[in-house]
Amino acid sequence: xxxxxxxxxxxxxxxxxxxxxxxxxxxxxxxxxxxxxxxxxxxxxxxxxxxxxxxxxxxxxxxxxxxxxxxxxxxxxxxxxxxxxxxxxxxxxxxxxxxxxxxxxxxxxxxxxxxxxxxxxxxxxxxxxxxxxxxxxxxxxxxxxxxxxxxxxxxxxxxxxxxxxxxxxxxxxxxxxxxxxxxxxxxxxxxxxxxxxxxxxxxxxxxxxxxxxxxxxxxxxxxxxxxxxxxxxxxxxxxxxxxxxx
Ligand SMILES: [Zn+2]
Numbered sequence: 001x002x003x004x005x006x007x008x009x010x011x012x013x014x015x016x017x018x019x020x021x022x023x024x025x026x027x028x029x030x031x032x033x034x035x036x037x038x039x040x041x042x043x044x045x046x047x048x049x050x051x052x053x054x055x056x057x058x059x060x061x062x063x064x065x066x067x068x069x070x071x072x073x074x075x076x077x078x079x080x081x082x083x084x085x086x087x088x089x090x091x092x093x094x095x096x097x098x099x100x101x102x103x104x105x106x107x108x109x110x111x112x113x114x115x116x117x118x119x120x121x122x123x124x125x126x127x128x129x130x131x132x133x134x135x136x137x138x139x140x141x142x143x144x145x146x147x148x149x150x151x152x153x154x155x156x157x158x159x160x161x162x163x164x165x166x167x168x169x170x171x172x173x174x175x176x177x178x179x180x181x182x183x184x185x186x187x188x189x190x191x192x193x194x195x196x197x198x199x200x201x202x203x204x205x206x207x208x209x210x211x212x213x214x215x216x217x218x219x220x221x222x223x224x225x226x227x228x229x230x231x232x233x234x235x236x237x238x239x240x241x242x243x244x245x246x
Contacts, residue, residue: 003181005225008239010177011185011197017170018195024163031159033152040148044141051138054131061124068117072110079106181228188235197237200244208234221246 082099085091091099174182185196198207203217210233212220220238223229229238240246 001180001184001228002224002226003178003228005240007176007178007181008197008226008228008237009241010173011181011237012199012239012241013173014170014177014182014185015195015197017166017173018189020166021163021170022194024159024166028156028159031152031155033148033155037145037148037152040141040145044138044145047134047138047141051131051134054127054134057127058124058131061120061127065117065120065124068113068120072113072117075106075110075113079103079110082106184228185237188230188237192234192236195236197239198231198234199239199241200246201241202243202245205231205234205236205238207231207236210234217246 082103086096086099086103177185187196189196192207195207198205200206200212200220203213204211208231210231216232220229220240225240229240230236231238
């Protein structure tokens with residue numbers, strides 16, 4: 001295949017854009033901001049779980065305290081009723097003794113219940129403090145996650161800008177290249193997964209870094225400048241310039 005020597009050199013601009021686009025794609029895949037969002041998400045989720053656990057703990061204790069308060073109230077009501085009966089003077093001597101015993105036992109029961117309630121109130125206070133801390137931690141983690149997402153979005157927007165610029169430059173470069181030469185370049189590019197042409201610099205193919213010598217070098221040296229040459233090693237179109245060392 002033959003193509004104008006200068007058109008062949010235009011392939012280098014196209015290849016440079018393909019390299020830039022591949023680098024941008026690689027950066028997009030390996031963006032540290034993506035990993036940062038992932039770990040911030042995990043941290044936020046963990047603290048949210050801790051807050052939910054703390055909330056449950058507080059609610060359980062509150063329920064327990066309410067239950068004890070109800071028990072205390074039941075005991076008090078019973079004591080009030082007993083005391084009322086005693087005060088009414090309408091009970092027999094035996095009933096009076098029984099009521100007095102019951103009042104003593106109710107007083108003990110009330111005291112025990114109040115002790116337990118006090119203990120629970122202390123536990124509740126501690127649990128409420130832990131809950132406040134957990135909620136604070138969760139809020140801080142949520143704010144950090146938002147910042148991480150913002151940084152990621154900024155980085156992605158930068159990459160999108162760069163990609164759009166290089167895609168335009170690539171299209172501009174491609175528009176100046178004869179269709180059959182461009183088609184060959186694209187075919188090779190699909191095979192190499194990178195670029196379809198490389199410059200020959202100081203006798204070295206810059207696509208695969210293999211240096212030409214012997215018969216191969218002689219063939220390149222003697223070839224018509226408009227002949228489209230390919231690297232025997234990587235298959236890329238080998239573009240000759242003043243720096244090719246021929
Ligand atoms: Zn090569």
